[in-house]
Amino acid sequence: MAQLSPELQKVEEDRKFVDNNEWMIRPCTIYDVEYANCKAVKSRFYQYYRDGQFADCNVWYHNYKDCKQYAKDDFAAGARLIKREMETLDNRIKLHENNDVWKPRTNRPPRNWNAPLPPHLEQQREESYFIGREDDMKKGIDASVGSRCTIS
Secondary structure, three states, X not given: OOOOOHHHHHHHHHHHHHHHHHHHXXXXXXXXXXXXXXXXXXXXXXXXXXXXXXXXXXXXXXXXXXXXXXXXXXXXXHHHHHHHHHHHHXXXXXXXXXXXXXXXXXXXXXXXXXXXXXXXXXHHHXXXXXXXXXXXXXXXXXXXXXXXXXXX
């Protein structure tokens, strides 16, 4: 079998990488909406309030462009997109691991964690609004009928 040129070898590596990780690629419209949301004035105020600076929205822009290119069978663009998605996932995991607000559980939950509620709590649950709505939905009763409010 003939040796592949370096360019074709790179394309083949990208194709295999994308095939194994394609599940990480979201629909292209999601990247476009995320970019628009990131650039929105309301989001900019929130970013400045929360972080003291504006977020870099170019990641969403590049993700959208690479997604569109990947849709045209550009495996290099798909690989770049997946690598950025992996970086995003790694950052989220690091934030989770470095969270000092909640103390991680070190022991197992109690064996009876899903035991039936005590009688007084079961009675409150049965009398709740949500259980009534759930029963109506199971019976096929439209929950929105008679609950419309109009203020004029």
